[in-house]
Amino acid sequence: MASEAGDKPQHKDLVREEFTRQANEYATAPMIRDLEHIEKLVNAVSPSADARVLEVATGPGHVAMAFAKVAREVIGVDLTEAPLKIAERMRVERGLHNVSFRIGDVEARLPFDDNEFDVVVCRFAVHHFENPAVVIAEMARVCRVDGTVAVEDLISSEHPERAEYYNRFERLRDTSHTRALPLSELVKKLASAGLEIMRFESSALKNPVDRWFVSGHTSPDREAEARAMIERDLIEDLSGARPSRIDGELFFTHRLAIVTARKLKELR
Numbered sequence: 001m002a003s004e005a006g007d008k009p010q011h012k013d014l015v016r017e018e019f020t021r022q023a024n025e026y027a028t029a030p031m032i033r034d035l036e037h038i039e040k041l042v043n044a045v046s047p048s049a050d051a052r053v054l055e056v057a058t059g060p061g062h063v064a065m066a067f068a069k070v071a072r073e074v075i076g077v078d079l080t081e082a083p084l085k086i087a088e089r090m091r092v093e094r095g096l097h098n099v100s101f102r103i104g105d106v107e108a109r110l111p112f113d114d115n116e117f118d119v120v121v122c123r124f125a126v127h128h129f130e131n132p133a134v135v136i137a138e139m140a141r142v143c144r145v146d147g148t149v150a151v152e153d154l155i156s157s158e159h160p161e162r163a164e165y166y167n168r169f170e171r172l173r174d175t176s177h178t179r180a181l182p183l184s185e186l187v188k189k190l191a192s193a194g195l196e197i198m199r200f201e202s203s204a205l206k207n208p209v210d211r212w213f214v215s216g217h218t219s220p221d222r223e224a225e226a227r228a229m230i231e232r233d234l235i236e237d238l239s240g241a242r243p244s245r246i247d248g249e250l251f252f253t254h255r256l257a258i259v260t261a262r263k264l265k266e267l268r
Contacts, residue, residue, distance in 0.1 A: 041152050057124075172229070174218070
């Protein structure tokens with residue numbers, strides 16, 4: 001869909017386009033569906049058995065369905081229909097009755113009341129948002145006081161020029177990528193939304209470059225440019241992604257963080 005001016009797609013249209021095209025590959029990508037990794041997020045949140053959980057940008061619903069095993073009710077919302085169809089199919093196959101999925105735009109306003117959920121989570125999506133501060137504020141709005149807001153996402157270098165180098169080759173691979181935040185910026189945005197950081201943990205994941213391009217359906221010209229950037233990064237250490245070759249295959253490192261926060265009463 002083009003913008004009203006007709007000259008440039010709106011970012012949300014790019015998100016819908018990318019995640020419609022990537023829907024099947026994204027749903028089966030090891031990094032996205034790895035249950036052991038998902039359980040790290042569930043364990044970091046540790047919801048009560050009676051908790052109502054909302055997952056923002058649920059995609060194919062792997063995280064929502066993991067929370068459904070331990071919580072009373074889970075709702076997953078996403079901007080794009082294609083991954084939600086995959087999520088609903090898996091929900092039916094697994095016989096889960098306490099999780100549901102629906103279209104929702106967290107950067108506009110979610111169709112939920114203030115303080116409606118005990119837990120609000122978002123995994124691997126902040127780097128797709130144009131306005132992450134707005135998203136985090138909306139997550140905080142629908143979370144009850146003393147409830148939990150948790151974000152897991154890619155993080156970039158604390159040095160702006162290194163972060164930009166990394167984000168540039170991510171954007172070449174996937175046009176819906178906006179910016180992976182430095183950890184310090186993510187923490188500040190959570191705090192600005194009236195949330196108090198309770199815990200965080202970080203990890204690193206080696207990412208095979210060839211498979212990364214295939215799953216992103218990256219065009220040949222954009223792939224060539226991104227690959228050249230990663231090859232240069234391998235020699236010059238320009239981004240913090242620490243490219244390497246393992247048995248001749250090119251890899252780089254996704255740096256990840258889980259940040260768990262508590263919603264405070266209104267600050268004076």
